[in-house]
Amino acid sequence: MPVYEFECPNGEITERLEKMDVEEIVCPQCHQIAKKIMSCCTFELKGGGWYADGYASRKK
């Protein structure tokens, strides 16, 4: 089974094992919709700075 990564609006990453090709899940931490991340390179398309800041600073 493939492992998919999902990112919510708070920049939290959730890894899930999914049988089917789901596009989004509910973030277990903030309960908002987390969208699937297609690949490691997706971060750069969205802006590396935004991702790095969001992920690092919101881990409280």
Ligand SMILES: [Zn+2]
């Ligand atoms: Zn979240």
